[in-house]
Amino acid sequence: MDRAPRPHRSPRSLLLRKSWIGVATALVAAGAASLTAMATNASAADINVAKNAGFESGLTGWTCTGGTGSVVTSPVHGGSSALKGAASSSDNAQCSQTVAVQPNSTYTMSGWVQGNYVYLGASGTGTTDVSTWTPGATGWTQLSTSFKTGASTKSVTIYTHGWYGQGAYYADDITVSGPDGGGGTDPTPTPTASTSNPSTPTPTPTPTPTPSSTVTPPAGSVPKHAVTGYWQNFNNGATVQKISDVPSAYDIIAVSFADATTTPGAVSFTLDSAGLNGYTVAQFKADIAAKQAAGKSVVISIGGQNGTISVSDSASATNFANSVYSLMQTYGFNGVDIDLENGLNSTYMSQALKSLASKAGSGFVLTMAPQTIDMQSTSGEYFKTALAVKDILTVVNMQYYNSGSMLGCDGKVYSQGSVDFLTALACIQLEGGLAPSQVGIGVPASTSGAGSGYVSPSVVNAALDCLAKGTSCGSFKPSKTYPGLRGAMTWSTNWDASSGNAWSNAVGPHVHALP
Known part of the structure; x- marks a missing residue:
């Protein structure tokens, strides 16, 4: 296709020219200790490395672009507060936090969101950066994904954002579950009666997140024809x-x-x-x-x-x-x-x-x-x-x-x-x-x-x-x-x-x- 004004066409050339590497983890058996016990202990050591994950302490620990982030008391998914990101035509209202992680480790990330085109992701992983999104959620919807850290990665940036021109979004109860990178954890927030399940008078536990495909900007659905x-x-x-x-x-x-x-x-x-x-x-x-x-x-x-x-x-x-x-x-x-x-x-x-x-x-x-x-x-x-x-x-x-x-x-x-x-x-x-x-x-x-x-x-x-x-x-x-x-x-x-x-x-x- 040509950038020049028409009618004009210069002759075309007919010339036709033109792992993930697995890292073995050494398991050192001690005495009669079983591999099952080791796996159980490893799982038990996983924590939520995200701080102020439920925004109960305002925006402490979080940085939002252009002053677009604020904390609201409604709607909330758990506790008494949630994040509101005021996406505009010139700013997607990204709010981020740097978390401490261990190298060569797997982390599962999840969060609850409302709004159009809301994203949850991680960058600086040392391997493949990830993100996941929802095209639209009128009630609380859970996003989840997972990532692996590189051989020398000790910190990762996690973030949530909306999309240009799509209005405000909300996020709450962010978790980044995996080995303690040295930063410890905050107590996991216990959700109160969720607006996504108003008929429940009792706390609704947060489901165990499952990894999902990583994606970037919203995918229009290409029709059959x-x-x-x-x-x-x-x-x-x-x-x-x-x-x-x-x-x-x-x-x-x-x-x-x-x-x-x-x-x-x-x-x-x-x-x-x-x-x-x-x-x-x-x-x-x-x-x-x-x-x-x-x-x-x-x-x-x-x-x-x-x-x-x-x-x-x-x-x-x-x-x-x-x-x-x-x-x-x-x-x-x-x-x-x-x-x-x-x-x-x-x-x-x-x-x-x-x-x-x-x-x-x-x-x-x-x-x-x-x-x-x-x-x-x-x-x-x-x-x-x-x-x-x-x-x-x-x-x-x-x-x-x-x-x-x-x-x-x-x-x-x-x-x-x-x-x-x-x-x-x-x-x-x-x-x-x-x-x-x-x-x-x-x-x-x-x-x-x-x-x-x-x-x-x-x-x-x-x-x-x-x-x-x-x-x-x-x-x-x-x-x-x-x-x-x-x-x-x-x-x-x-x-x-x-x-x-x-x-x-x-x-x-x-x-x-x-x-």
Whole structure:
């Protein structure tokens, strides 16, 4: 995808380049002492290393960003006090505490929360930092997760926060259960009659927390059939938009683009506030959160026509994963889009994406937008990458434009701009190992969106029907139907807006009505 004004397209390069280590714990048997007894004693030694965990002593021991934290007497989960975090459009009201821990140890963390998009997490663990969240809780809801400390880790920062523009949240009875790191413990608060169980006249004991998947910002639920649109973080003559301006027809919004840094493999993102008529970072974050609250996913796109991010060894793969995860945490992105049009290395890009997915957790959204040449054969590096990460891949929206004629899955040559070009090339991916739910049709939103290959929305809809239902086909007709086909993508929401949203108004409802 291009950042330059249209019509103009520089030639694309066709070059295709591109443990957790277990720590053994020595158990020294003494006399006839049994391993069972040792395990029992270890368990009995676990304490809650969090201090003032029920906020009965105000905010003692806790630090809240921007003075956003306060203690209230209602609602409370246990005792007589709870934390209130006043999240705003520019501050997620994070309240944190540093706790003393032992190295090479496991800690289980839990807390009771109310509100929209409330998070509980731990950072500085020395291994994998964790967080868990709830999209919305009108009554008290328990969050829980667990983490392991590194070989030299003696302190960890625990935190809770809300989300930008989602209003106040409440938290109470935080526990971080594990070996005493030298800081001791406060008495565990005994919950009084809980507002989540008003019919009980007697104290409700806190359930034993269970570990849950670690996740980062709220995951929009990608529907069975989805529409993806690229949003431009620059002004190239198309309509300038805020994220809030993107029509509801789009289920996945790809923010374009993150850029390479001087660190191999690492990327960064800077909002072009000046080019976007003064759009602020706070507004941008709040708009992302609002889209997610509406069930949409927002991902950060890596590359574009001019992007030259190289992930070619283990070190750069690590840098890529860490930098993208940092952007997800900073802006609230649900995942990443890979739009590298200057080649990639399947071995190390796959390594980077798997590492990123493990950090992000179950809500991770992974999309790709390869060129047509990149998906002509399963031996190509892009296709190999897609297959290698198939277990975490959401959708591949190949760019069916700016390519000239290409081979279809039947070995015949098809010219771009026709329904046959879309269906015969999609067939290569569908028969090459990707699930139908991982295949989407990528097209320009208008004649200004690409140098060549524009097709009318009616042609896109015909291709979708041909693949999903076996109707409206051209001369090429697949040997079978793919009713699980994911949907369609366009470059870009901005060019779509310049044409009165004609593309999304026509293709969006058609995608969502597929079987």
